[in-house]
């Protein structure tokens with residue numbers, strides 16, 4: 001169920017990185033269900049094909065699924081070119097491709113740190129840059145061109161074992177703010193959506209892999225539950241819609257209040 005009219009993205013085209021699984025697949029489904037042409041990309045063609053079939057079946061839209069590694073500019077440019085060739089342009093970019101594995105700094109390899117920063121941060125730069133001419137063309141036709149970067153909240157504090165992701169996501173927040181100021185005068189908006197703990201995702205399977213850890217994590221969320229993929233997709237739908245046409249340079253936190261809470265020195269529980 002959606003509170004948005006089902007044709008609010010009719011005629012628009014969205015490219016979504018990481019769109020074959022998890023949160024970004026949910027965003028792809030939400031956008032297609034509201035009329036958008038959707039292209040999804042990530043490394044594994046099989047995941048993309050399965051997701052495209054599923055979304056296509058649910059929405060009666062043809063979903064373009066093209067494999068690319070966001071770390072490789074030539075592969076990213078190929079996806080962008082094929083999306084434009086198929087749908088005639090790009091109005092919306094969602095940059096969500098990311099890597100994560102919890103590990104303390106002392107055990108994190110040089111390559112492991114670089115890999116996460118390359119996928120999350122460099123990958124966000126690569127797709128944003130490759131999409132820019134098409135977003136600009138869309139903006140010049142007053143088509144509400146915009147970018148959403150999928151960030152996180154763990155970089156606001158000092159969460160152990162997440163140094164690589166925290167550094168990458170902090171970089172994404174900073175990059176998005178610059179993008180919003182540089183591209184705003186051209187009519188292109190840029191925002192981040194920062195999910196908190198979202199149930200039924202690879203991210204949470206890695207960070208809270210047992211029922212005990214899940215239960216403990218939920219105790220620290222003021223709204224007392226994990227979020228859903230649909231709740232992140234709805235936040236994205238709002239940001240890309242005309243309802244948000246004066247909203248740029250923001251970080252839209254969707255985390256049930258999780259990052260704000262600290263048990264403090266008294267060990268307070270919610």
Ligand SMILES: NC(=O)c1ccc[n+]([C@@H]2O[C@H](COP(=O)([O-])OP(=O)(O)OC[C@H]3O[C@@H](n4cnc5c(N)ncnc54)[C@H](OP(=O)(O)O)[C@@H]3O)[C@@H](O)[C@H]2O)c1
Nearest residue numbers: 018021022023042043044069070096097098198201202203
């Ligand atoms: N789950 C949460 O609770 C949570 C919380 C905060 C933020 N987030 C953010 O939300 C986004 C989605 O997370 P998720 O939990 O749904 O995880 P996920 O299903 O693992 O999504 C990550 C996606 O990135 C793709 N990817 C990884 N490396 C890539 C590369 N080099 N090039 C292209 N694509 C690549 C993966 O596909 P391939 O393997 O096919 O490449 C996968 O589809 C991420 O940005 C994550 O940081 C999630």
